[in-house]
Amino acid sequence: xxxxxxTFIAMLLAGILIAPASHAADDRxxxxxxxxAGMLSDSNVGIADLDTNSGESxxxxxxxxxxxxxxxxxxxxxxxxGFDVDDTAYLNASQFDxxxxxxxxxxxxxxxxxxxxxxxxxxxxxxxxxxxxxxxxISPSLSQLFGNKxxxxxxxxxxxxxxxxxxxxxxxxxxLRLDTYLLFNGMNHYLAFGVQxxxxxxxxxxYDYDAVQFNVSYGRSISLSKMTLKLRAKLRSEQRDYxxxxxxxxxxxxxxxxxxxxxxxxxxxxYFELDASAEKIETASSxxxxxxxxxxxxxxxxxxx
Numbered sequence: 001x002x003x004x005x006x007t008f009i010a011m012l013l014a015g016i017l018i019a020p021a022s023h024a025a026d027d028r029x030x031x032x033x034x035x036x037a038g039m040l041s042d043s044n045v046g047i048a049d050l051d052t053n054s055g056e057s058x059x060x061x062x063x064x065x066x067x068x069x070x071x072x073x074x075x076x077x078x079x080x081x082g083f084d085v086d087d088t089a090y091l092n093a094s095q096f097d098x099x100x101x102x103x104x105x106x107x108x109x110x111x112x113x114x115x116x117x118x119x120x121x122x123x124x125x126x127x128x129x130x131x132x133x134x135x136x137x138i139s140p141s142l143s144q145l146f147g148n149k150x151x152x153x154x155x156x157x158x159x160x161x162x163x164x165x166x167x168x169x170x171x172x173x174x175x176l177r178l179d180t181y182l183l184f185n186g187m188n189h190y191l192a193f194g195v196q197x198x199x200x201x202x203x204x205x206x207y208d209y210d211a212v213q214f215n216v217s218y219g220r221s222i223s224l225s226k227m228t229l230k231l232r233a234k235l236r237s238e239q240r241d242y243x244x245x246x247x248x249x250x251x252x253x254x255x256x257x258x259x260x261x262x263x264x265x266x267x268x269x270x271y272f273e274l275d276a277s278a279e280k281i282e283t284a285s286s287x288x289x290x291x292x293x294x295x296x297x298x299x300x301x302x303x304x305x
Contacts (some may be wrong), residue, residue, distance in 0.1 A: 016174050028072040034084075035065040038275075038300025044293065045093045047127070048283070050166075051290040060090040062300065081105040099126040099263075113145035131164035150182040157198075168204035175199075179215075188221040205244045209253075213238040230265040255285040 021048030040060050046053035068082025086100040101124045108117040108251045123135040145151050175198025182191045194215035202208055217234040235258075242253035263277035276299045283292035 030070045031067070031268070032070075032082075032304065033067050034302065034304040036063070036302040038062050038298055040088075040296055040298035042090075043295045045090060045096050046292070046294075047096065047098075048281075048290075048292060049133070051287065053289075054093060054096070055291055056093065058090045058093045058096075060088050062086070062088045062298070068104075073123045076109050076111040078108045078110065079106070095128050097128050098132075099129075100124070101128075115141075115143045117143075133164070134162045136160050141216050148186070149183050151183060153179045161200075169202055169207055171200045171202035171207065173198060173200040175211075187219065190219050192217045194220075207242075208244060209240045209242045209255075210273075211238055211240045227266055230267075232261075232263045232265075234261045235259070251286060252287065253287045253288060253290075255283055255287075258282045271305055272301065272303050275302060 027181050038061070040062055041057070042060065043057045044053055045056055064084065064086045066082060066084025068080060068084075070080040071076060072078050082104055084102050086098075086102070088098045090096055103122045104120065106119040108115055108119055117140070119139045119141070121135075121137050121139075123133075125133045125135075126220065127133075137157055139157040141153060143151065143153035147233040155177045156174070157177070159172070161169070161171045161173065163169045175196050177194060177196040179192060179194040184190060192215070194213075194217075196213040196215070197211070198213070198294035199210045200208060208279045213234070214237045219230070219232045222229045222231065238255075240253075240255040240257065242255075245252055259281050261277060261279040263275060265273055265275045267273045277297070279296045279298075281292060281294050281296070283290055286289050290291070
C-alpha cells in the first residue's frame with residue numbers, strides 16, 4: 001500500500017504542477033508555498049508513540065516548508081496535492097530530533113455546500129537522522145454546510161504504520177470520525193465538537209488497542225485598531241483500551257490521554273503572521289512507562305505565498 005500511495009501522490013502532484021504549461025492563461029490552477037521558523041520549550045522531551053520520556057526539559061528550533069498545487073478539473077471537481085517538510089532540532093537532546101516528510105493528494109467534489117472527498121497521505125519520519133516511522137493512510141469523507149451556521153463532516157480513515165527496527169509495532173489502523181461546527185461568523189468565530197472511534201492491530205498483540213476520542217475547539221478573530229487577533233483553543237480527550245491480556249493474569253493496559261492547546265496569531269502583513277501557543281499534554285496509564293506530563297510553549301513566524 002505504501003508504494004502505491006507514494007506513486008499515486010507523486011504522479012498526481014507532478015501532473016498538477018505541470019498542467020499550467022499547457023494552460024498558461026487558465027485560472028483553474030493555483031500554487032501555494034508556505035514556510036515557518038520558530039522555537040519551542042518542551043518540559044519533558046520524548047516520543048509518546050514509543051512510550052519514551054526523558055523527564056528532562058529542553059529547547060528546540062522548528063522549521064517547516066511546503067508547496068501545494070490545486071487544479072479545478074471541471075465544474076465542481078478539484079484535485080489538490082502537495083509536499084511539506086517539518087524539522088525539529090533540540091539544543092541538547094539530539095536523540096529526539098524529529099524530521100518529517102509529508103506527501104498528500106486530495107480529490108474533491110463540491111456542490112452547493114455538499115462535498116465528497118478522498119484524501120491520501122504518506123508521512124516519512126526520521127529520529128536523530130535515522131529512519132523511524134512511515135505512515136500511509138486513505139480517508140474518504142462527506143461534508144455538508146447547512147446555511148451559513150452549521151457544518152458537519154464525517155470521515156473514515158484506514159492506514160498502516162511501519163517502524164524501522166521495531167517490526168513488532170507495525171500496525172494497521174482504522175477510525176471513524178464525526179465533526180460538527182457551529183458557525184457564528186464563519187471560521188472567524190466558531191465552536192466545534194468531534195468524536196472519533198478507532199482501533200489499531202499491531203504485529204505484536206501487546207500493542208493492539210481500541211480507542212474513543214472526544215474533541216472540542218473554539219476559535220475567534222478579534223479586530224483591533226490596526227490588526228486582527230486570531231485566538232484558538234482545543235481540547236482532546238482519548239481513552240485507549242489495550243486488548244492484550246497478560247499471561248500472568250494481570251490487568252490489560254488502559255490509557256487516559258488529555259491534550260489542551262491555546263494559540264494566538266497576529267497577521268503582520270498579507271504574507272506573514274506571528275503565532276504563539278501553549279500546550280499541556282497528560283497521559284495517565286496503567287503502564288508506568290507511558291505516564292506523561294509535559295508542557296510545550298512555542299512561537300513561530302510563518303509566511304504563505
